[in-house]
Amino acid sequence: MNITSFAQRAFLLMTLLVSPLVWASPQVVPAPPQLAASAYVLMDAATGQVLVGENGDERLPPASLTKLMTAYIATLEIRNGKIGEKDMVTISEHAWRTGGAGSGGSTMFLPVNSQASVDDLLHGIIIQSGNDASIALAEYIAGSEDAFADMMNATAERLGMKNSHFMNATGLPDPQHYSSAHDMAILARAIINEDADHYAIYSQKEFLWNNIKQPNRNLLLWRDKTVDGLKTGHTNEAGYCLVSSAVRDGARMITSVFGTTSEQARAAETQKLLTYGFRFFESRTFYQKGAELAQATVWKGQASQVKAGLAQDLALTMPKGQLEKLQASMTLNPQLIAPIQQGDVIGKVEVKLGDEVVHSADLVALQSVEEAGLFGRLWDSIRLFFFGLFN
Template structure:
């Protein structure tokens, strides 16, 4: 990435940021991504203090992300995988392939790998017994049972590997573009990866389309084989109002969690990964889901359709095109601390003409302590037609000299 000279306005507060940012710089559209950094004068605030390596907060009511920290970095989902497993099983029920009363046998593999002999979270399903899908689903969602996950996978697809292919197919269908699942349990595998952004998409899908499954995740306890276990999600007992989904741990990446709650009529989804300790995980989730817990403020930066900046156009009738946001832009800030927030506009350019209004060409980012805590898509604000031959020649010459230097 090359950072070029810029012309920008100074703003007295994050709430007053408007479309005054501009950038005039030639660069190869194939190789160069141009960035503009704006220090927001007068607003001094510290980054939201999340100890987790990655975190995201999604406003389900307004369908917008309002906080992001490394949310597109691939990570091992560990136990959070079971949310994907449960949704995949639900699709088979909706398709009529199985019913909640369909029974699946407990194989020796499922028993030894995910049952009592393995000393992992389990529903204690007996070897060679037949368990109804409905009970397996409660074991999966309430007890985080690994034997339930394997039995469901084998019963539906014949093997864990075949079931993982179904998981990946459905994940792609709902927009989880950066995920690859290799098993239904979340057991360690170098190729078993997802992102917090993708997990937020999955959680939002469950909230909107799978209310019955959502209710399973909030069930307090479940009994199988005469053994009663409380919900294995400790966050539900630590965060008032939390009604899903789960918590996990990876030796490589630390403690993780994904949760949702309704706050004053608005539903939020938070996900974290890489918290150093159990207590850090609880603290991080509270910071995201209960802003008043740490004095944070949801600050709006732009209204939907606001003009944020301009981008250079190559070979067009005009040299620049306005860049606009497609939705409300808002993020969490800590207004009481001393530090600087930054805004950064990033796009691949110059944009070759002709340009059509509404083309996705970049993003506006909010940074704190050099961490990107929020990003929003930028689109072109108007059409730009192809320029005449002379104008295109000058543009080509400008790009040639830029590449020389």
């Protein structure tokens, strides 16, 4: 191992995109639209970055947006093999009485003591916003709706939904049942990114069950071909709410709007956010997690080098025309001593726009390096000693 080359590699500079000589003229980004809503956020799906927000972390009643969490947990249980899509679920009296045809709320019209498959119930939750389907599936997964609410809260904590607390699977009013526009956007991003197959249900415009056909209440599915989800909500307390997502030119935006005055208003206000986001912002993933970005020298190890990369994708969202101006510097820790475990922080990446750091991320070891034997450790100790004398 050449000590001089090691010293040269302790600091690496890389240009992410193009030379400043061909920078595009900066685009003027106007002020974001002001929405007639209680709270809202516009989020870039690739990065999770909130581009526009108003009262985004305020705790508000989420109404049937709650069912995004109900459906998310159900799909997790399916993917983990805990339940099957073909499993038949018996509709309890509680599910029928609280969410059935006579309840006055949104329903799948499930008769008491009848059976429906997990797959049908999932469609009934997402497309028809069935309260009965939500309760029935919650009871099937957790034994009771109360126990399912505990699962909802644990999942919210895991996802980083800091302003959410769930008391039921439906969103029916309860003083201790609340969420926020930001939290619902976080949940929508998890639904989109983790399970493309089940996410496709959110784009379906109608669902036929037991000869009863009901439309999806997301009006944007009919108005904007780029919109492919997610969910509406409404109670007198919450107003009209909508969490939506769209893809244009390979970029995806997520909107979360709480507390508008009508079905038409929630669609129109959401459209304002989507138009603004796609018109004035762009995102790009520069490096994917786990990709090798460099090799760092290791002392006193069974291997002399370790691969370095990122624990998470390095993706950024910025006003259009700014991405081309970014530069990134990568530094590796100058003396890495074995043992090194996979995932240990061994350096840092900083992305700058001019002199401003707009993003930083840890470089981590992509593999483990075990400690060398006694002779190897002694030999590297000697080399490190002389390296210190001459550097």
